[in-house]
Amino acid sequence: DTAVSQTPKYLVTQMGNDKSIKCEQNLGHDTMYWYKQDSKKFLKIMFSYNNKELIINETVPNRFSPKSPDKAHLNLHINSLELGDSAVYFCASSHPPGTNNEQFFGPGTRLTVL
Amino acid sequence: AQSVTQPDIHITVSEGASLELRCNYSYGATPYLFWYVQSPGQGLQLLLKYFSGDTLVQGIKGFEAEFKRSQSSFNLRKPSVHWSDAAEYFCAVDVYGNKLVFGAGTILRVKS
16 A cells, blocks of 8 residues: 555656646645755755645745645646756655644655756 | 754664764754655655654664754664665654754665
8 A cells, every 4th residue: 555656756858848746645644745855865845735725835936836636635747847956856744733743755756857 | 943963974884783873953842853764766764753752762673762852862773783774864853843854864884
């Protein structure tokens, strides 16, 4: 049983393209997150959604647009991809803030922009 | 601002030796603290967490960590390292109960 899944696992694309990464969790959590891990392995939160509502937006360029169609899904759409967007993107989920909110991570999506 | 410092970028230990990975945090309130492990090309797996109570917490794979408020530390330990423990380890603090701030990670190498 996969708890947090992401598709695709690898994504190679050209600069200027638009791409999406999908995330699904079957843990019954209300809160989902996107993190970016750069080439130096540094992990930083990008967005957080609680019950389909945006609660954290960490000054991410507006080329990045998360979308949560329901509590179990949080997709990340990226417009006009740039070289600097190359990274591993991790989705995570947890119970709502203020509870026992251990975060469960997906396997990651490695995005390479050429 | 909240921050997490892992002073050691790389650590090499012999198989069977003990291990301690250091983590210091900067956070005004009572922290929720975590250690995650990432094997090459893999996602993050939670090793252990501290929310409250006993300051020595046990985790999976024989790891433990001790929360020391006076030192703002949450160091990870294992008495006897196995070759399969080679990975990158991340310490994290939960800020305001809704986002994780990670340290830069410590790469553990195990020599036989």
